[in-house]
């Protein structure tokens with residue numbers, strides 16, 4: 023019988039193979055006479071079975087599958103990362119899932135039925151291109167000729183620092199703030215902060231791993247040289263080694279759930295979630311101050327209790343005033359939704375109210391991101407394509423994980439729209455205060471003084487944003503995290519150095535990945551980078567292949583109405599495509615467990631950031647395009663009043679009882 027099966031296996035199109043015919047011709051011989059043939063067949067058969075089994079296992083854990091999707095951005099498959107699957111082989115936790123559950127888990131596990139940890143917090147950023155380290159493992163990339171790359175600060179000084187274009191943007195500052203809010207939803211790279219002042223320690227005690235990438239400041243630096251500073255502190259990012267998963271080359275872990283699910287509000291694991299919930303009425307814990315609702319305060323050990331930090335789903339909530347404002351806004355919005363849902367469903371438990379409100383808020387964040395934010399970032403024509411607005415179908419072969427190239431490279435290009443200053447505007451639309459963005463970092467308590475919250479919000483809404491351009495504002499380029507009003511660090515130097523720290527591929531490789539021609543010489547960059555910048559690049563880098571990704575990406579002239587150049591656009595689009603199609607709970611994907619009803623979806627699709635602002639602040643009239651700067655006048659025809667326009671109907675959530 024067994025031989026018969028083998029026979030069938032080797033029959034092609036109904037014809038027997040020569041080997042088998044031969045055996046049939048001689049079937050009078052004793053069995054042992056066929057020993058060698060049987061052995062060969064057995065071996066071939068075993069190899070086939072093993073190959074088949076390996077390919078099944080490979081398919082099951084193959085986190086490179088997303089690139090095979092027909093819409094994936096990747097045009098050149100020769101350059102795909104090979105190492106993404108290592109984590110899944112070696113360190114992936116085993117989780118048990120109930121796929122009929124209507125709600126996301128807090129850490130994002132159990133989204134994909136075949137790969138339940140895809141996109142969950144504490145799993146790696148995927149790489150679109152293999153890591154680039156000089157030793158192939160962890161040492162920062164060097165030039166093609168083996169020499170060190172130019173210092174990140176030297177690049178900033180020679181290429182970007184003095185290029186400030188002061189033309190006001192047609193978008194307002196709120197656009198930038200939404201970008202940072204979404205960035206923190208999908209990406210959180212832990213930094214190896216161990217209290218060392220790396221620049222000092224480097225001189226006195228040698229170099230720890232965390233400190234081995236401090237940034238050299240040129241002696242003729244136009245800013246730092248005045249203070250005789252020649253070293254910028256910088257610590258390397260944590261790696262999977264810090265998460266008990268030693269991998270080579272270095273692999274970096276995303277502490278946030280990779281999905282756009284509001285994890286920066288709620289937390290990316292059960293512990294944080296439980297610390298933020300009030301466990302009554304589905305609400306989050308909040309503090310009432312001066313009749314306004316704010317985030318709870320963290321148990322930050324400060325000698326001055328008035329200088330608290332906020333507790334939220336993401337520790338970066340305190341980084342700058344704009345992001346702190348958004349955390350309060352969404353805390354208030356969550357609690358508002360929970361309150362409204364309770365009115366419709368008085369019998370719902372705290373758990374049900376919390377989960378339904380969280381689901382509602384997560385859906386709105388996705389809706390705003392895809393319909394209001396991305397069309398401006400990527401350009402309206404570009405976002406019309408079905409990559410971003412598809413057929414509402416979930417595709418389980420698409421990996422939704424945040425890519426290293428997106429997080430450390432392409433999306434950071436938008437640091438170029440951070441304005442130097444925020445305006446505080448009162449209810450009469452008079453500017454009452456102008457604040458440097460770098461002066462109010464890590465001091466969210468300032469938001470709670472007087473009417474600062476509403477005034478900053480009015481300022482973000484009605485102040486023009488910084489025009490997208492190949493430079494960062496001078497304050498964020500010199501004074502970030504300053505403690506004494508004198509000198510701080512440089513965000514652009516950090517971004518360049520972080521790219522090297524995390525082994526990002528150089529710019530030319532990213533061009534290739536995105537289907538742009540590979541530049542064989544600096545002159546070939548002329549298709550997309552202005553000639554003056556190409557000359558400067560030539561003085562800095564010894565080869566066109568050495569240019570850092572973010573440097574090339576920042577210099578690219580955006581096409582049409584996009585805010586970013588082609589290469590970053592391609593990487594940003596890749597992420598948001600995968601984040602939509604590869605998220606089983608994406609708000610308008612059909613077929614998800616407990617998907618929104620038709621009426622509910624209609625309401626969700628009608629809600630914009632405008633509604634959220636109206637329900638959570640004293641701002642009482644808003645421009646029709648929320649991210650556009652409009653005239654402040656009360657009677658501007660470009661504005662709608664909150665009381666007329668922005669009611670949210672929660673009736674479709676009323677549960678029908680028979």
Ligand code: HEM
Pocket residue numbers: 198199200201202205209210211212213341342344428429430433434436437440459513516517520
């Ligand atoms: C005032 C506004 C902002 C400030 C002060 C700020 C500051 C920072 C800082 C200090 C880092 C970490 C740098 C490092 O050590 O590597 C960072 C990371 C990042 N920023 Fe911003 N940023 C702002 C706005 C934005 C905006 C508008 C975007 C995008 C639209 C953005 C996207 C990102 C991303 C994707 C990361 C990496 C996050 C991670 O994986 O940890 N940021 N930002």
Ligand SMILES: [Ca+2]
Pocket residue numbers: 207208278279280281282283284285286
């Ligand atoms: Ca998330």
